[in-house]
Amino acid sequence: MKSEFVSQGINQTIHRVYLEVRCKVNILTPFRDIEKDITNQVLLIENVIVGRIPETYYNLEGLNPESDALEVMQ
16 A cells, blocks of 8 residues: 655645555467566545645745745845
């Protein structure tokens, strides 16, 4: 099983749970037998977790790491 959380906007998070399925398959042909391992992920659950809406929001992505956030807001 695999679980992941993905940010979706200011106050939402998507939670997904996957099941990993592994199969060993034998393919029969007139000339030879072929053995293959097949792996696939199946989405079991997808849930949107909604949080409260913040009073203020600052998107500081792309901000120069050497500058101060307070300087940007002034």
